[in-house]
Amino acid sequence: MKPILNEYFIMLFQADFLRSIGKIYVVAIVSLIVWFGVAWYLLRLERKLKDVENQIKSFKS
Amino acid sequence: MERLKNLFSGLKWWKWAVLLIMPYVILMGFLVPLGQGITSITPGSTATGANINFRISAYNSQFSPDKSNTAWLKYHDLHLPAKLVKVLSPQEAEVIFDIPVLPDKSVKFADLSLIINTPEGPAVLPSAVSLRNIALDSTTIINEVWSDNKLNINKEANFNYPFRNLMAETIRNIYFHVPLWFAMTFVFMFSVFYSIRYLRKKDINDDQKALSLIAAGMLFGILGCITGAMWAKYTWGQYWSFDVKQNMAAISLLIYSGYFLLRKSLSDPDAKSRIGNIYSIFAFCMLIPLIFIIPRRYDSLHPGNGGNPALGADDLDNTMRTVFYPAVIAYICLGFWLAELNYRIIKIKNKIESHETYSK
Amino acid sequence: MLSQIVSLVKKDFTTEFKSQERIAGVILYLFSTILVLYYSLVKVERFLWVSIFWILLIFLSINALNSSFSKEIRTRHWYYYSLVHPLAVYFSKLIFNFIWLFVLTTLSILIFKVFFDVPPLRFGLFAVTLISSTLGIACIFTFISLISGKSSDQSTVMSVLATPLIFPIMMAGSRLMMNAFGLLSDTDYSADFLSIIAIDIVAIGLSILLFPILWRD
Numbered sequence: 160m161k162p163i164l165n166e167y168f169i170m171l172f173q174a175d176f177l178r179s180i181g182k183i184y185v186v187a188i189v190s191l192i193v194w195f196g197v198a199w200y201l202l203r204l205e206r207k208l209k210d211v212e213n214q215i216k217s218f219k220s
Numbered sequence: 221m222e223r224l225k226n227l228f229s230g231l232k233w234w235k236w237a238v239l240l241i242m243p244y245v246i247l248m249g250f251l252v253p254l255g256q257g258i259t260s261i262t263p264g265s266t267a268t269g270a271n272i273n274f275r276i277s278a279y280n281s282q283f284s285p286d287k288s289n290t291a292w293l294k295y296h297d298l299h300l301p302a303k304l305v306k307v308l309s310p311q312e313a314e315v316i317f318d319i320p321v322l323p324d325k326s327v328k329f330a331d332l333s334l335i336i337n338t339p340e341g342p343a344v345l346p347s348a349v350s351l352r353n354i355a356l357d358s359t360t361i362i363n364e365v366w367s368d369n370k371l372n373i374n375k376e377a378n379f380n381y382p383f384r385n386l387m388a389e390t391i392r393n394i395y396f397h398v399p400l401w402f403a404m405t406f407v408f409m410f411s412v413f414y415s416i417r418y419l420r421k422k423d424i425n426d427d428q429k430a431l432s433l434i435a436a437g438m439l440f441g442i443l444g445c446i447t448g449a450m451w452a453k454y455t456w457g458q459y460w461s462f463d464v465k466q467n468m469a470a471i472s473l474l475i476y477s478g479y480f481l482l483r484k485s486l487s488d489p490d491a492k493s494r495i496g497n498i499y500s501i502f503a504f505c506m507l508i509p510l511i512f513i514i515p516r517r518y519d520s521l522h523p524g525n526g527g528n529p530a531l532g533a534d535d536l537d538n539t540m541r542t543v544f545y546p547a548v549i550a551y552i553c554l555g556f557w558l559a560e561l562n563y564r565i566i567k568i569k570n571k572i573e574s575h576e577t578y579s580k
Numbered sequence: 581m582l583s584q585i586v587s588l589v590k591k592d593f594t595t596e597f598k599s600q601e602r603i604a605g606v607i608l609y610l611f612s613t614i615l616v617l618y619y620s621l622v623k624v625e626r627f628l629w630v631s632i633f634w635i636l637l638i639f640l641s642i643n644a645l646n647s648s649f650s651k652e653i654r655t656r657h658w659y660y661y662s663l664v665h666p667l668a669v670y671f672s673k674l675i676f677n678f679i680w681l682f683v684l685t686t687l688s689i690l691i692f693k694v695f696f697d698v699p700p701l702r703f704g705l706f707a708v709t710l711i712s713s714t715l716g717i718a719c720i721f722t723f724i725s726l727i728s729g730k731s732s733d734q735s736t737v738m739s740v741l742a743t744p745l746i747f748p749i750m751m752a753g754s755r756l757m758m759n760a761f762g763l764l765s766d767t768d769y770s771a772d773f774l775s776i777i778a779i780d781i782v783a784i785g786l787s788i789l790l791f792p793i794l795w796r797d
Contacts (some may be wrong), residue, residue, distance in 0.1 A: 177454055181254065181279060181388035185454045189447045190246070190396045196443040200436075200558055207565045214572050419793055474744040481740055485731035495727055498790050499741070502723060505786050506779070509748045513775050 241550035256281035257383025258345035341376035399551035400444035415497035427493035432562035588672030
């Protein structure tokens with residue numbers, strides 16, 4: 160298991176990894192960035208919602 | 221089953237649009253193959269009078285010696301057929317040309333494009349060969365001639381995206397990066413609509429709507445900058461090439477971050493929303509020349525600059541349109557969805573706060 | 581309304597010139613900046629001229645126009661509000677800022693010329709660019725200074741809000757300037773000039789629409 164993972168990481172950090180197979184990994188990274196951005200925004204909303212919920216809780220008690 | 225029904229009940233149509241179109245965009249964006257394209261040619265230069273043997277390697281191609289393949293060298297309207305196309309492997313071939321003198325003797329150097337025509341469709345390499353146009357001595361006789369007849373090129377046989385040399389597979393980023401900007405502009409436009417409505421009717425909800433729309437637009441703008449930088453690194457060579465559109469994007473983000481700074485710096489809640497909305501209207505109108513007029517006056521690495529309209533036929537063919545426009549709609553709806561969630565949270569918060577002040 | 585504007589502009593000039601340390605401060609700032617430029621650059625090429633000019637213009641306008649609404653005390657706002665039409669206040673401020681900025685820019689160019697003698701090739705284009713871009717900058721700064729005058733941290737908000745907003749003017753203006761200095765191969769300047777004029781008109785029109793709302797406090 161270990162050596163395979165190791166090889167995988169070596170491949171990942173090779174200078175030309177992102178340029179291999181017609182630079183398809185650039186597209187993967189771009190779509191991942193979009194996803195992480197949206198996820199970050201959702202997490203922020205989550206935190207805001209939690210604040211509101213806490214406010215309601217403290218208000219009821 | 222009941223639970224699933226509850227999950228989707230009461231969803232507005234534009235939320236359905238996000239849920240349905242996004243998978244379509246992702247699937248189409250990643251699964252539809254690229255058309256064939258020529259990646260390299262050796263030698264890269266030649267002179268007239270030569271009997272030359274170009275070795276080309278191609279991407280995503282299925283060259284086969286059993287099928288009829290043809291090739292041309294093209295210079296403006298003139299083209300020269302290859303004497304022979306010899307297929308070495310599905311991705312490699314040799315093309316043999318006898319090159320006569322160009323009819324226009326005054327041209328010293330000419331950039332020729334190479335077109336190869338296979339049953340699957342054509343592949344083009346723009347400015348593939350640089351040709352030195354010299355007069356021939358009488359001993360070399362070449363039967364070929366440059367002609368300007370219509371080229372007989374096969375139609376694209378498969379459903380695929382066009383191959384562009386610098387971009388290769390990253391042409392798919394058009395579905396993930398470009399709609400971010402469309403969505404940002406659209407969301408900002410709607411925020412201006414709510415700002416104006418706030419100033420007319422003084423309904424605090426409109427102000428909160430404008431605020432959350434601007435927040436969602438900012439998210440898209442920031443993502444657009446980051447993804448654009450990533451794409452630029454692997455096509456133009458640098459993360460930030462000080463291209464005019466990149467600068468404009470950065471400046472529009474600066475202008476809108478000024479909006480949040482302004483709101484932070486005002487203490488009175490009424491002044492906060494009033495002045496914030498006035499600034500956002502002013503800022504958006506100042507943004508219009510920044511986005512739509514000025515970039516066209518400058519040379520840019522982006523397509524659609526230096527006078528030509530954006531997204532012409534060269535940048536976006538019909539196959540890509542079938543995915544690109546749905547992607548734009550999906551991103552806009554996603555922006556609205558994110559903004560709406562934010563707005564609802566803000567609204568509840570305000571209600572609680574006003575309730576608390578009442579009860580005290 | 582015209583007489584109101586004229587009297588308000590007059591009032592602005594008298595108050596500005598009464599506080600001599602403000603004028604002296606701005607002019608001293610100009611001199612020292614140009615002196616620093618002189619010692620660090622010695623010789624200025626044409627293309628450097630354009631960029632230095634724009635940097636100078638931006639900082640000059642931030643310095644000179646930033647307090648156009650803050651020096652009036654709140655109570656005086658009320659006083660004006662009861663007396664004159666809000667648009668008269670706006671136009672008086674705009675005219676004052678435009679004249680003041682234009683005079684300062686012309687002065688800085690004159691001082692500039694003493695140190696670095698680089699004449700523009702097309703003087704008419706140069707002058708027109710100067711007028712149209714200072715008008716746009718004055719308009720945006722007038723509006724933003726009123727907005728930032730209401731906030732707690734005035735000067736920071738002012739520069740953060742105004743600098744990106746004048747960027748389109750700067751881009752088109754620097755292209756026109758380059759044209760005036762004969763640095764561009766494409767000598768057709770009508771589109772750049774039209775875009776500056778369009779920005780000016782949009783900025784003034786928006787200010788006319790939005791200023792009365794902002795003014796009522």
